Amino acid sequence: MNSALIPNLDLRQENVALPLNNAHTLALSAGQTHSLVILDNRELDRQCLAQCMAAQKADLQILAFGSIEEWKQKRDEYAPLAAILLNVGGKKVDEPAVSEQIRKLSSEFASTPLIVLADSDDFGQIVRALEYGAKGFIPASVSVSVCMELIALSVAGGIFVPASALFAMRHLLDSSNSTARPLSGIFTDRQAEVVEALRRGKANKIIAYELNLRESTVKVHVRNIMKKVKATNRTEVVFKLNDLFQSGVPA
Numbered sequence: 001m002n003s004a005l006i007p008n009l010d011l012r013q014e015n016v017a018l019p020l021n022n023a024h025t026l027a028l029s030a031g032q033t034h035s036l037v038i039l040d041n042r043e044l045d046r047q048c049l050a051q052c053m054a055a056q057k058a059d060l061q062i063l064a065f066g067s068i069e070e071w072k073q074k075r076d077e078y079a080p081l082a083a084i085l086l087n088v089g090g091k092k093v094d095e096p097a098v099s100e101q102i103r104k105l106s107s108e109f110a111s112t113p114l115i116v117l118a119d120s121d122d123f124g125q126i127v128r129a130l131e132y133g134a135k136g137f138i139p140a141s142v143s144v145s146v147c148m149e150l151i152a153l154s155v156a157g158g159i160f161v162p163a164s165a166l167f168a169m170r171h172l173l174d175s176s177n178s179t180a181r182p183l184s185g186i187f188t189d190r191q192a193e194v195v196e197a198l199r200r201g202k203a204n205k206i207i208a209y210e211l212n213l214r215e216s217t218v219k220v221h222v223r224n225i226m227k228k229v230k231a232t233n234r235t236e237v238v239f240k241l242n243d244l245f246q247s248g249v250p251a
Contacts, residue, residue, distance in 0.1 A: 034082035035061035036151060037071050039105075045087065052144045068105060083155050084109060086134075087117040093125045099132050106133025113154040117147070126161050136160040186228060194221045198234075199241050 036053070040046035043066065050064035061079045065071045068084075075081075084105060091098050093116065106114045113135035118125065121139035129137050136154040138147055150160045187195055190211075197207040204222065208215040222234070229244065231237035 032059060032061045032079055034155075035063050035079040036083050036085060037068075037081060038062070038064040038085045038087060039066075039068060039071075040064070040087040040089070041066045042087075042089065045089070049087065049144075053148060056145050056148045068108075081109070081112050083113045083115060083151055085115050085117055085138075085151065089140075090119045092120075093118065093129045093132070099128070102129060102132040102134055106135075115151060115154050115160075130159070130161070187225065191221050191225055194218060195225060195241055198222070198225070198238055201238070 038046050038050055038053075040049070046064040046066070050062045053060075054062045060082065063071065063078055071078075086102065086105065088098050093099060093102065102114065102116065114133060115136040115138060116129045116134045117138045117140060118129075119140045121137075121141065126137045136150060136159055138150050138160065142150070153160050193211055194207060197210065202210075204215050204218045207213070208218045211218070213221075222237070225241075226232070226234075226237045229237055229240040231240050
């Protein structure tokens, strides 16, 4: 089927690209100098979303296609591209097909922000989307008007992630700080580095090489660490250090 512009059902704007048979392309509405392309292989979903967005954003030409290849065939008929909204729905960003699509789009359209719209606001999925090249991640839980504002933010050069992602990041930072807290007040900074190496089972020679120390200096640090945790041998010191990290209190 061909993609063309049709009027909104409420006749507000004629700027939604929807698949129709033997349809013609309507002229741009006044003030529409750029376009937003919605990519979603689910026809009903993308049509509904496009209609809702068109009612909210009069200055953007809203286009909806099942793939970027469909848009390329008609690109000369539309306003210059301002952003791409990839609706992955309930799919996971790290699924091979989805991750490859994000990478390919972000690489091919490097100067155009690619925004991912998804049912999930999982922190890991958001981070991966950004790693793959997306310039924003919008959860489907937001309203259409908010979604449009967030797209405008990306077009202006900003990067948006949900507040839930920031809270998750803060939780991770707090967890990291609570993990490191048992070391404060017990070991010096250098001893703390040796402690981390010991917990990973590294030999003194390896520790000395990685920390740029003499092996004899590492041995001194190990002895002092053993005294502080009241261990009599290397195996016991590792056991007590692991127990210290798990409990979060001095041994």
